[in-house]
Amino acid sequence: MISAEPMPHELAVAHQGRIYWLNGCLHEDDLQRLLNRALVERGYDSKGMRRLHQLALVSGMDIGEYTRRHSMLPMDCIATFDGNERSENPVLMNDKPDRPGMPLYRSTVAYCCHECITEDLQKAGFSWYRRYHHLFGVHWCVVHRRRLSIVNAPTPFTVPPHIWLQQGRLMSPEITPDVLPEVGFLTRYTQISMTVLERGRPFFLGAISDALMMRAFEIGLRPSPSSRRPTLLSDHLSGQNENAWVAKHVAGWETKKPFEYFANIDRVLGGEPPTYGYLMAMAALYETAEDAMESVSRQDCQLRDGLTGRNVEHCINESRVLSANGCSDTETLFAECQRFIEPIVSRLGFDSFYVAVALSYLGLPNLYAPRPSDAWAALIRFLHGESVATACIAESASRSDLRALLGICCGKVLLTLRRLRRKFMRRSDPVECRKNVMVHLVQAR
Incomplete structure (x- = not known):
């Protein structure tokens, strides 16, 4: 076989194509026989071996390194539950012989x-x-x-x-402009996409969700479908003045109406959006690509630092057990314990770190230090439509405490409160439980 070393930034499918071209192959079977012989000469058994792995070995590279440098798979899995690379799970990898290393959602276009x-x-x-x-x-x-x-x-x-x-x-495709603008949404999207492609690993799902939800809060967007704030992430995306581009790349965008929930974009804040949803959200929410990557990377590093020195697999599994019941037990305990980790830990019998990670994946405030319950009560009033001033006066809370609490809360807080309110509608004795969060769930209608 005439060898062909992968060139800088070369696609795996294109590297395969160069081997095919240089050796005068006429069919896929010709290429497979070439690769099989080359692998046997190097002492490998190619039976059952994935094509991406074959290309890595004939190039003298580790499969993980080859995947990171020459495939598009980093864009097919921007975030994972455990922060691990998808290349470690061949079941989830797109490895068709005609396009190894290409994303699942992309057709074969060069x-x-x-x-x-x-x-x-x-x-x-x-x-x-x-x-x-x-x-x-x-x-x-x-x-x-x-x-x-x-x-x-x-x-x-x-x-x-x-x-x-x-x-x-x-x-030339029918896409305008002919030249990428110096600034603006398209430039941020391009820069963010390039940076994510070059990253060595995915983000933790909980980290990227938390970062984007907190940023949405900061700029006044509606963090969840049940929030009373009028402007959604999808509305904010519409305001980027690139609707023609968005319509071409987001399925169903032509049906988007102002201030109406649009799942393919708005579920970025607390759901599992299409892969491109995270990139578009980052480009829309931040003023620069650097700000977007710094914010998400900082959140990701904090979560990874917490895992240092622990059994990562055990930690993730324990956290997954907790977050799997996110719509019931864990969220109920979160509200009953006034969002403090310590009483949740004592009632569940889990390590405090696992509880913190689980709350992060659920999109609930990850609070290590207790805060006054009057600030929590004021937060509930604020989330249900009262102004900051009115909520703070009603609950004798300071505005700085309320703003600090808002800074570490995220979009699923309001959704959780609304979900739980009906369950506790019949609770009474409000005088004795004046500062108990459940009373405010009933009152803040």
């Missing part, structure tokens, strides 16, 4: 940049397909900022870009 082709020919004598030309929704070269071209061929990756260019097979 993009390339005319400027990159010219530079490749000058430096290497041939061209190749790059990962960052295949980011979802990014139709511009991140290096040259020019619009990308699409290869008009049924099996585009089996031939290098410069050959398609010579044959006149490169087409």
Whole structure:
């Protein structure tokens, strides 16, 4: 077999295509026989081996490193429950022989940049397909900022870009603008996508959800469907003045109405959105890509630091047990114990750290230090429509305490309170329990 080392930023499917092209393969079976012989010569048994793994071994690379450098899988799993790479679970990996390492939701379309082709020919004598030309929704070269071209061929990756260019097979997609703007939503989205692609691991699901929900609170958005704030994340996205681009990349966007919940975007705050939902939310919620990545990364690091020195698998499993009952037992205890971890720990018999992680995954405030119950009562009034001043006066709470509590709460707090209110409607004796959170659940209608 004529070997072909993977080039910088080259897609795995394109690396495979170069091997196919250099060795004059006519069919997939020809390529498989080549790879099998090469692996046997290196002392490996290729039977049952995934194609991405085969390409890594014939390149002399570790499968994890090859996946991080040459696949699009980091974009197919931006966040996971346990913060582990999806490449460790082959069941979840898209490993079709015709497009190894490509996201599940993407068709086999090849993009390339005319400027990159010219530079490749000058430096290497041939061209190749790059990962960052295949980011979802990014139709511009991140290096040259020019619009990308699409290869008009049924099996585009089996031939290098410069050959398609010579044959006149490169087409320009109907996407505007021709040049990526210097600033704005599209630029932030592009920069965030590129940074996530280059990350060595996914975010913790609880970390990215918490960071985005807290940011939504800060800028006055509705954090959950039951909140009374009028503006949703999807409304905020509409205000980015890129509706044509959003409509092309978000299914059903044409049905979006002002101030109405739109699941594909709004479930980013507390649900499991499409992969692109996190990227669009980060680009819409923050003023710069750097701010977005710093905020989410800081939240992720705090959670990872808490796992240091612990049995990670055991911790995640324990936290999953708690959060699996998120709509019942854990949320009920959260309200009954006035959001303090210590009494929840004593009643459940779990380690305090596991409880903290579980609350984080559920989107509930992760509070280590007790706060006055009057601030908690004022928070409930505020979430149900009262102004900060009115809520603080009614509960003798300070505005600074209420704002501090808001800063560490997130979107599911209100949803939890509403979910629990009906259960406690018949509780009485409000004088004796004046500062008990359950009384305020009944009163704050």
